[in-house]
Amino acid sequence: MNRLLTELQRLYPPADAGLTHTLVLELARPADWTALGPLWRGVQADLGLPAPAIAVSGTDGLQLWFSLQQPVTTARAADFLAALQARYLPDVAPARLRPWADGSRPTLPAQDAASGNWSAFIAPDLAPVFADTPWLDIPPSADGQADLLGRLTSIPPAAFDAALRALQPVAPISAAPAATTTAPQPGPRLDPRQFLQRVLDDESAPLALRVEAARTLLQHP
Numbered sequence: 001m002n003r004l005l006t007e008l009q010r011l012y013p014p015a016d017a018g019l020t021h022t023l024v025l026e027l028a029r030p031a032d033w034t035a036l037g038p039l040w041r042g043v044q045a046d047l048g049l050p051a052p053a054i055a056v057s058g059t060d061g062l063q064l065w066f067s068l069q070q071p072v073t074t075a076r077a078a079d080f081l082a083a084l085q086a087r088y089l090p091d092v093a094p095a096r097l098r099p100w101a102d103g104s105r106p107t108l109p110a111q112d113a114a115s116g117n118w119s120a121f122i123a124p125d126l127a128p129v130f131a132d133t134p135w136l137d138i139p140p141s142a143d144g145q146a147d148l149l150g151r152l153t154s155i156p157p158a159a160f161d162a163a164l165r166a167l168q169p170v171a172p173i174s175a176a177p178a179a180t181t182t183a184p185q186p187g188p189r190l191d192p193r194q195f196l197q198r199v200l201d202d203e204s205a206p207l208a209l210r211v212e213a214a215r216t217l218l219q220h221p
Contacts, residue, residue, distance in 0.1 A: 004142040007149035011053070011067040015103030019071035021154075024100035025081050027092065028061030031134040033127045036062050039088035040124070047163040050153040054127050056134040058112040058119030061098070062127065065105075067154040076164070077101035083167035109140045121148045 012022040027036045043049045043066075053065035066080075078101040085097060100106070109120040117135035155163075 002142060003146035004149070007146050011149055011152060011154060012065065012105065016071060018073055018103075020074055020077050020101065020103040021068045021071045022100070022103075022105050023066040023068070023077050023081055024063055024105050025066075025084065026057060026061040026063045026098040026100075026106075027089070027096060028057065028059075028098065028134075029096050031056070031060060031062040031131050033062060033131045035089060035092055036064065037127065039084060040064055040127075042088050043084070043163070047159075047166055049155050049159055049163055051124070053121050053149060053152055054124055055106075055108055055121045056119055056130045056136065057106065058110060058117050058135045059115070060134060062130065062134055063106070065121075067152065068157075068160060069154040070157045072160065074102045080160070080164055080167070083164065086169075087167055109136075109145060111139070121145050123148060 015021070025039075040052065040054065044051055050067075052067070055063040055065060057063055072080075078099065081099040081101050085092070085099075089097065106119065109118055111118050112135070115135070117137060118139055120136050120140035122130060
């Protein structure tokens with residue numbers, strides 16, 4: 001087995017029934033690296049994942065290839081790619097995006113039968129160069145492709161689980177119910193004589209105040 005096949009087998013082994021090690025997301029028509037680049041950088045800086053491989057489709061797209069150490073169900077793979085699109089490509093028309101999460105994947109490197117151009121893995125610093133022409137005119141070097149893939153590592157299971165959790169939308173914090181305050185209800189209304197009588201009868205009230213209340217009651221029987 002040559003070096004390229006060894007690296008492809010290491011990173012992107014064949015899928016099992018209902019499980020996959022390989023997730024691919026393609027952005028095409030156009031192959032806009034200014035849109036896809038923030039996703040490539042974000043999965044590393046924001047989610048702490050290893051860098052995915054970058055590839056030109058050979059026709060009209062740029063691709064990111066994610067490698068998993070352990071396979072996940074195709075449903076979880078689809079959830080991951082959908083969450084990446086929602087986080088990093090919310091303004092990109094869905095028709096321009098093509099995810100592979102069901103165990104299938106493009107063949108790389110490969111020659112496009114119609115144009116004769118080639119798909120291939122490319123170095124990150126060359127991705128902007130291929131935005132207008134996402135293909136190679138000649139077959140890529142097998143050793144060069146192996147060298148690119150040899151620098152990559154697969155996503156550990158715990159890191160994948162943590163990234164998937166981090167990509168879930170945060171539930172909005174519900175507004176706290178407004179505090180209800182009950183206005184103090186006025187007590188039964190007292191007439192002046194009743195008020196003065198209460199003051200007079202209140203042994204805890206100052207003596208001078210009780211005397212004044214008594215005097216007033218005597219003056220106004």
